[in-house]
């Protein structure tokens with residue numbers, strides 16, 4: 001899986017960072033920054049949760065060939 | 069579930085109705101007051117059992133759509149066809165007091181009431197002040213504020229207090245002072261105004277005067293920070309605007325005022341209700357006393373369970389919108405009931421039970437969509453620190469009155485307790 005972040009719509013609520021700070025961070029202006037686009041294992045699970053929680057629709061999961 | 073023929077529902081084609089012509093509503097006026105903190109109005113469930121949306125009569129006498137389902141609620145809050153602009157004609161205000169409604173309507177538009185690009189621009193200018201990292205930096209100071217107030221409680225001979233006055237109100241008030249950069253010397257003055265501003269019993273005219281006085285104070289504070297820059301939220305906003313040649317005193321005052329109002333009573337009420345919720349569930353409280361790691365999920369559950377800002381999430385449709393079988397007409401008011409959404413049994417198993425280990429964070433206690441609370445990370449942290457510290461330092465804390473005797477703000481915009489007698 002790959003995580004995609006649309007920085008144009010992010011509203012900086014920080015839900016993603018609270019969910020997994022090893023995948024998501026915020027720039028100083030509050031906008032989301034991906035630490036990794038390819039989280040694995042537990043982090044992948046939490047990243048999916050962050051996508052669900054994100055209030056602005058900025059985050060999406062893209063399934064990739066070879067994903068198990 | 070009893071037949072509720074008087075509710076206009078739209079779950080089935082035969083009852084589907086559209087627009088303002090669909091007059092029939094439940095006898096109940098919305099929002100329906102909560103009987104006590106541990107009950108959600110039965111009418112919310114009645115609506116949800118038929119359909120997540122129904123036309124209802126508001127306590128103001130107007131009609132509006134009431135959304136009681138979690139999925140639909142989140143969808144509408146994320147839908148740009150619904151406006152937050154409180155100046156729009158049919159905005160579903162829930163306050164029955166015309167003076168209060170007028171005050172809300174006449175306030176200079178803050179980000180809360182903006183839409184689309186204007187909202188995004190205003191919010192983005194402030195967002196950096198509320199990052200998870202910046203909020204974490206405030207933790208030591210908030211801990212200190214909480215400890216000082218608990219010291220004061222413990223120094224009282226009576227071993228009893230009104231928690232609202234002793235802790236719930238002053239802590240978030242001081243945190244906002246620190247955040248905005250209100251000088252220490254002005255804290256008493258500031259609290260002297262914000263207290264009555266938020267107190268439910270203050271008459272609307274007096275509230276209007278206080279609001280003016282606060283705006284004057286905030287304006288003067290901004291002028292001072294313009295000539296004598298400070299490294300705090302207001303100072304940084306001023307410096308940024310000044311450097312960009314966009315200094316706008318009026319909008320800065322309105323922003324500061326919004327932060328003050330949005331972040332004060334909400335957090336205060338969650339402190340009081342959270343304490344009640346925890347004290348009423350001693351086995352679960354013991355769990356978080358033994359393991360502070362359990363506090364963050366406990367805070368989420370308390371936020372969900374009480375969803376104090378039930379009706380803050382209100383909108384007006386800017387065009388005709390089809391929601392399932394229901395047509396919302398342009399100009400219709402819509403209340404996305406946070407409390408109803410957060411007690412939707414299809415999303416939260418056994419929703420009327422407090423389960424501090426539930427670990428569900430997809431509640432809408434902070435709203436959803438572009439307006440989701442900008443102060444949520446701060447609020448979470450304040451609540452975590454307060455609950456951890458209070459029960460660690462005063463392990464024998466108990467309610468000093470039967471639940472029935474505690475004055476809950478049943479008709480208030482934001483649910484909470486007027487007073488909370490505690491003893492130890």
Ligand code: HEM
Nearest residue numbers: 179180330331334335338377433434435439441442443447
């Ligand atoms: C437990 C405490 C809190 C609760 C339950 C709460 C609840 C909410 C809700 C439901 C909204 C969304 C309103 C809408 O969609 O129209 C909101 C927005 C907002 N909140 Fe909070 N809030 C809390 C604490 C705070 C704090 C501490 C601050 C700031 C210091 C704050 C500042 C704001 C602001 C500025 C907005 C408007 C955001 C926007 O329009 O983009 N809130 N809050």
Ligand code: SF4
Nearest residue numbers: 010011013014016054
């Ligand atoms: S949760 Fe969504 S809106 Fe919030 S900071 Fe992360 S990406 Fe942005």
